[in-house]
Amino acid sequence: MKTFKTLIAVAVTALAASAAQADVKIGVSISLTGPGSGLGIPMQNQFKLFPSTIAGEKVQLIILDDATDPGKGAANARRFVTEDKVDMIIGSSITAVAAAMTDIASEAGTVQLAGSPVGVPAGKDKWLFRLPQSNTVMGHAVVEHMKEQGVKTIGFLGYTDAYGEQWLKEITPLLDKAGIKIIATERFARTDTSVTPQALKITASNPDAVLIVASGSGAAMPHMAMVERGFKGKIYQTHAAATQDLMRVGGKSVEGAFVVSGPAVIAEQLPDKHPSKPVAIDFVQKYEKAYGPNSRNQFAGHAYDAQVVLEKILPVALKKAKPGTPEFRAALRDTMETMGRTVFSHGVMNWTPADHWGYTLETGVMLKVVDGKFKVE
Amino acid sequence: MDSTIASILLLDGLTNGAVYALLGLATVLVFTVTRIIFIPQGEFVAYGALTLAIFQTGKVPGTVWLLLLLASVAAVMELFSRWQHHRSLPIALKAALKTLAAPVAVSLLAIWAAPQQWPLLAQAAMSVAIVTVYGPLVYRVAYQSLESATPLVLLIVSVGVHFALTGLGLLFFGAEGFRNPSFWDDRFNLGPVAISGQTIIIGLTAIALIVLLWLYFERTLRGKALRATAVNRTGARLMGISTHASGQLTLTMAAFIGALSGLLIGPTTTVFYDSGFLIGLKGFVAAVAAGLSSYPGALIAAAFVGVIEAFGSFWASAFKEVIVFTLILPVLLVRSIYGHNADEEH
Numbered sequence A: 001m002k003t004f005k006t007l008i009a010v011a012v013t014a015l016a017a018s019a020a021q022a023d024v025k026i027g028v029s030i031s032l033t034g035p036g037s038g039l040g041i042p043m044q045n046q047f048k049l050f051p052s053t054i055a056g057e058k059v060q061l062i063i064l065d066d067a068t069d070p071g072k073g074a075a076n077a078r079r080f081v082t083e084d085k086v087d088m089i090i091g092s093s094i095t096a097v098a099a100a101m102t103d104i105a106s107e108a109g110t111v112q113l114a115g116s117p118v119g120v121p122a123g124k125d126k127w128l129f130r131l132p133q134s135n136t137v138m139g140h141a142v143v144e145h146m147k148e149q150g151v152k153t154i155g156f157l158g159y160t161d162a163y164g165e166q167w168l169k170e171i172t173p174l175l176d177k178a179g180i181k182i183i184a185t186e187r188f189a190r191t192d193t194s195v196t197p198q199a200l201k202i203t204a205s206n207p208d209a210v211l212i213v214a215s216g217s218g219a220a221m222p223h224m225a226m227v228e229r230g231f232k233g234k235i236y237q238t239h240a241a242a243t244q245d246l247m248r249v250g251g252k253s254v255e256g257a258f259v260v261s262g263p264a265v266i267a268e269q270l271p272d273k274h275p276s277k278p279v280a281i282d283f284v285q286k287y288e289k290a291y292g293p294n295s296r297n298q299f300a301g302h303a304y305d306a307q308v309v310l311e312k313i314l315p316v317a318l319k320k321a322k323p324g325t326p327e328f329r330a331a332l333r334d335t336m337e338t339m340g341r342t343v344f345s346h347g348v349m350n351w352t353p354a355d356h357w358g359y360t361l362e363t364g365v366m367l368k369v370v371d372g373k374f375k376v377e
Numbered sequence B: 001m002d003s004t005i006a007s008i009l010l011l012d013g014l015t016n017g018a019v020y021a022l023l024g025l026a027t028v029l030v031f032t033v034t035r036i037i038f039i040p041q042g043e044f045v046a047y048g049a050l051t052l053a054i055f056q057t058g059k060v061p062g063t064v065w066l067l068l069l070l071a072s073v074a075a076v077m078e079l080f081s082r083w084q085h086h087r088s089l090p091i092a093l094k095a096a097l098k099t100l101a102a103p104v105a106v107s108l109l110a111i112w113a114a115p116q117q118w119p120l121l122a123q124a125a126m127s128v129a130i131v132t133v134y135g136p137l138v139y140r141v142a143y144q145s146l147e148s149a150t151p152l153v154l155l156i157v158s159v160g161v162h163f164a165l166t167g168l169g170l171l172f173f174g175a176e177g178f179r180n181p182s183f184w185d186d187r188f189n190l191g192p193v194a195i196s197g198q199t200i201i202i203g204l205t206a207i208a209l210i211v212l213l214w215l216y217f218e219r220t221l222r223g224k225a226l227r228a229t230a231v232n233r234t235g236a237r238l239m240g241i242s243t244h245a246s247g248q249l250t251l252t253m254a255a256f257i258g259a260l261s262g263l264l265i266g267p268t269t270t271v272f273y274d275s276g277f278l279i280g281l282k283g284f285v286a287a288v289a290a291g292l293s294s295y296p297g298a299l300i301a302a303a304f305v306g307v308i309e310a311f312g313s314f315w316a317s318a319f320k321e322v323i324v325f326t327l328i329l330p331v332l333l334v335r336s337i338y339g340h341n342a343d344e345e346h
Helices: A002-020 A037-048 A070-084 A095-107 A135-148 A162-178 A196-205 A216-228 A244-254 A263-269 A277-291 A298-320 A326-338 B003-034 B041-056 B062-086 B089-116 B120-132 B134-146 B151-173 B197-219 B221-231 B233-238 B243-265 B275-289 B295-315 B317-326 B328-338
Strands: A024-030 A057-065 A088-091 A111-114 A128-130 A153-159 A181-188 A209-213 A234-237 A258-261 A342-344 A347-349 A365-370 A373-376 B187-190 B193-196
Touching (some): A024 A037, A024 A070, A037 A057, A037 A277, A037 A298, A057 A070, A057 A298, A070 A088, A070 A095, A088 A095, A095 A111, A095 A128, A111 A326, A135 A162, A135 A234, A135 A258, A135 A365, A153 A196, A153 A216, A162 A209, A181 A196, A196 B295, A196 B317, A209 A216, A216 A234, A216 A244, A244 A365, A258 A263, A263 A277, A263 A298, A263 A365, A263 A373, A298 A326, A298 A342, B003 B193, B003 B197, B003 B243, B003 B275, B003 B295, B041 B062, B041 B120, B041 B243, B041 B275, B062 B089, B062 B134, B062 B151, B089 B120, B120 B134, B120 B243, B134 B151, B151 B275, B193 B197, B197 B221, B197 B243, B221 B233, B221 B243, B233 B243, B275 B295, B275 B317, B275 B328, B295 B317, B317 B328
Parallel strands (some): A088 A111, A111 A128, A153 A181, A209 A234, A234 A258
Antiparallel strands (some): A258 A365, A342 A347, A365 A373
């Protein structure tokens, strides 16, 4: 009987040991359906190319769809921390959904690596890191370019959602500092049948330039409406519009548009001295090999950068603790804060305890649409 | 605001209003005949526009595969219910084949035609045909067995059908939008206002369709049968009018109107897989303003919704939808005070 008990004890210890050496589990919650699916699906595509082992440790991705629904996102996050006991959460691709997951992740002491620029009150982002550039970083590039071009007044034409609102909020102080005035602020929704009235109003106030804040193919309609109303000034687009869809839908009308972008989508055109060039080219080549020419996408780039982060921090964190433990999760967080200058496909990242956004102001690249293609300005 | 801006806004509003009018008419039509509040009306708009967009790329639209799937399900349901009824295999098989015939013919034609890059108008006709045959199938699969249920149950089914069609739309067309080429590129300057050919097409099509509908209901036996069903279902059945056939015919017409509306707005805006819902909802607002019973009422209300939307976007673009949908409140209030609640008898 005694030997039997010893046997059980040995077996249990062995099991426990193997459990402690379990795979690194990462919960990914992204929007694969609903209005945000245009951003989530490319991320999922990139995650399909994820390596199965990093630093000699098996990495298991659990990908769930949050349907662009904050409630569903929160439920996914809850499932990750209670049932799956993940070591890190990635997501969501949509700001509103990612914001709903933040509290749950920080309660459980799990790093949330958001695929969207989530703004939370100061001090609440202890466990939250962002992969995309903040709108301020991108807005910086836009405002600098406007200054160079001698723009004095602009019209704002943006989505009536969080994306439009955040841009307006973050770019207003930058514009003030540069002495540029917003003389018209108009809103529209992606599924509107017409933006003619808004375009009319902006054209009537005759600004030097218009900033259109919209994403993907939704950015083309307001642009076309402005051109149709005979607007002769410069038209700026944000980084969410930096996809081929802008030209596919907009055609001739979007010629000459200025589009701010992260470096990843224009990998080949980056100047040789740009630190992201080799990484961005690696991302683009692998992604387009799998999904066809010109399929590159800003959000797929963010998913690629998530892999860059893990390749850097996992070897360090694995020395401190075993996956599946709270110590390991804390180690991941600490390593991210101290990992220092890391080259992403989307720029140079340098997270610090005080700054969980991390990109430097030089990240945004201004592109111009010439003959239906993006050219670096 | 000067008269130039006002006239441009008015034109923009009336153009959108014409499309809302068509959808409003379809909503009224479906409700009066079947008592279904047909929320998926807008999905036919998106399907019509996007099917044409996929034809433009030379591929077979996903709607064709769904059509075949839906037709098979409908055929099996038909086979089963006829078998239960008559216990005769030939009758049941014949009914099932009848259900399958049109969808399969249209699908095969579409699969054959897709890579051949037909001219725009032929592809447009193809798209309308595909979406139109959805009508009777949707009725057969989702509504027919619940025909005598309360309007509330039918409304809940409608919500389900709406979500199913939107989700499938995402699957077939992807998350990004498409813009169709214009059917008529010319522009005409009328004083300060430039009218595009597409605007004229929208206006003329809307008017033509309304006249055709009127003729259909006034002058044809089938149209009169539908009106009879709308007035009194039991009475119509006693007169030998099949409620199944009426329902399927009504939804065929609704799908046709939806697909046509999709082709009309396709060149003027970017259509997404989920664009239809909001467009349909505005048609619905117009239909409700007309008490879900009056065609001319829906027409006027739709033009009104379009114009309010245009002026609302100009003055307070952030509150545009709020303005449009708040409109329905005073209308409902007036209707419930002065109305006679005649609908409740069903």
